[in-house]
Amino acid sequence: LIKETALKISVLGMxxxxxxxxxxxxxxxxxxxxxxxxxxxIEALQKKKFETTEPGLKELFLKAVKSKNxxxxxxxxxxxxxxxxxxxxAKNNQIDLKYVELATKMVSEVxxxxxxxxxxxxxxxxxxxxxxxxxxxxxxxxxxxxxxxERAIPGRTLYEIINNxxxxxxxxxxxxxxxxxxxxSFVKGKIYLTDLTTAETVKLLENSFxxxxxxxxxxxxxxxxxxxxxxxxxxxxxxxxPRVNILNPGPGVGGHxxxxxxxxxxxxxxxxxxxxxxxxxxxxxPDYIVKILEQEFQxxxxxxxxxxxxxxxxxxxxxxxxxxxxxxxxxxxxxxxxQIKITDPFVKKYQYPLVTLGKAxxxxxxxxxxxxxxxxxxxxxxxxxxxxxxxxxxxxTKENLSPKTKLLxxxxxxxxxxx
Numbered sequence: 001l002i003k004e005t006a007l008k009i010s011v012l013g014m015x016x017x018x019x020x021x022x023x024x025x026x027x028x029x030x031x032x033x034x035x036x037x038x039x040x041x042i043e044a045l046q047k048k049k050f051e052t053t054e055p056g057l058k059e060l061f062l063k064a065v066k067s068k069n070x071x072x073x074x075x076x077x078x079x080x081x082x083x084x085x086x087x088x089x090a091k092n093n094q095i096d097l098k099y100v101e102l103a104t105k106m107v108s109e110v111x112x113x114x115x116x117x118x119x120x121x122x123x124x125x126x127x128x129x130x131x132x133x134x135x136x137x138x139x140x141x142x143x144x145x146x147x148x149x150e151r152a153i154p155g156r157t158l159y160e161i162i163n164n165x166x167x168x169x170x171x172x173x174x175x176x177x178x179x180x181x182x183x184x185s186f187v188k189g190k191i192y193l194t195d196l197t198t199a200e201t202v203k204l205l206e207n208s209f210x211x212x213x214x215x216x217x218x219x220x221x222x223x224x225x226x227x228x229x230x231x232x233x234x235x236x237x238x239x240x241x242p243r244v245n246i247l248n249p250g251p252g253v254g255g256h257x258x259x260x261x262x263x264x265x266x267x268x269x270x271x272x273x274x275x276x277x278x279x280x281x282x283x284x285x286p287d288y289i290v291k292i293l294e295q296e297f298q299x300x301x302x303x304x305x306x307x308x309x310x311x312x313x314x315x316x317x318x319x320x321x322x323x324x325x326x327x328x329x330x331x332x333x334x335x336x337x338x339q340i341k342i343t344d345p346f347v348k349k350y351q352y353p354l355v356t357l358g359k360a361x362x363x364x365x366x367x368x369x370x371x372x373x374x375x376x377x378x379x380x381x382x383x384x385x386x387x388x389x390x391x392x393x394x395x396x397t398k399e400n401l402s403p404k405t406k407l408l409x410x411x412x413x414x415x416x417x418x419x
Contacts, residue, residue: 018085026070028185144175149203169199207261215278221249224411252285252325254314286328308360311371
């Protein structure tokens with residue numbers, strides 16, 4: 001049974017985080033209205049036409065709608081709480097707050113005395129105090145303000161929203177108290193309280209740290225290529241040290257957080273040299289990979305290569321291709337006039353045409369594996385006599401390949417040594 005509460009909550013932004021959060025709040029008993037400026041999206045949600053690969057989300061959505069605690073609209077309505085979960089893209093390595101600005105102005109139109117405004121979107125430090133607050137203050141009424149940055153990843157969104165610890169930064173003690181009470185209705189992890197700017201910064205620190213760690217791994221991969229060692233083996237052995245935890249190298253960094261958030265922390269700060277260098281290293285990987293492919297084709301005297309691209313999602317077993325390094329790799333190959341066929345078992349919409357795995361491999365001379373989807377680990381490539389496969393994720397073994405196919409990875413590694 002769903003516990004009923006009198007509070008009305010409007011969630012602005014029915015995307016990767018806004019919709020699951022709205023569903024969780026509705027199932028916790030709040031009267032929730034999901035708001036989005038995309039009319040087609042709202043119409044689909046109103047008709048219960050909602051497809052997702054997120055475990056448990058479709059069931060949670062249907063339960064919330066059936067309870068009549070969740071409805072959808074294009075129009076902002078008066079509420080007790082407004083939760084903003086809209087995208088914050090980067091533009092020229094600076095945060096673009098156009099969606100946050102639009103959502104905040106929509107809230108301001110109906111803001112009433114004593115309302116609580118929560119920002120979940122990832123933003124640069126001082127955005128709440130110097131941007132949101134200035135818009136809301138024009139109403140000249142008493143309101144409460146908090147920032148609770150989302151900390152979940154596609155493929156595990158529901159689990160992590162519920163089980164991860166959360167950080168709540170707020171304008172004052174009452175804002176913190178009100179926000180904590182709402183999140184406690186569905187969050188099982190610990191909730192830590194702080195000020196607005198610290199909460200904004202913590203989210204950026206988390207993803208900047210990971211970006212720097214991956215950049216270090218990618219540098220190891222480049223060095224390994226020159227000295228002829230297996231970078232994954234070297235990293236695995238180094239991580240046996242109790243105070244070392246190096247991540248794995250790859251084709252670059254993708255997703256809605258790691259390639260973007262470090263810029264939000266570094267922007268306008270010349271001191272942030274390390275953060276910017278890590279971004280440059282990770283952004284250099286697509287070019288590095290294409291140059292390795294180019295050398296391999298040149299050695300084989302193949303002038304007009306036919307190549308299959310395996311995976312465009314930014315991470316394994318999800319349908320999310322935002323900021324994927326695959327796009328940069330494909331663009332660089334297209335500039336070289338290579339014949340490219342692209343496949344991904346999860347991604348349905350992409351800027352280039354997608355084909356099945358079999359069609360991608362048929363008549364191709366080579367393949368580059370960009371995303372470590374599980375299906376590729378066990379796929380039998382033996383009936384496709386490719387000249388080589390460049391495995392940027394170190395998931396393939398020679399047993400699954402044709403004897404005629406050369407397996408390339410960073411450092412020209414021997415994968416079976418790691419099994």
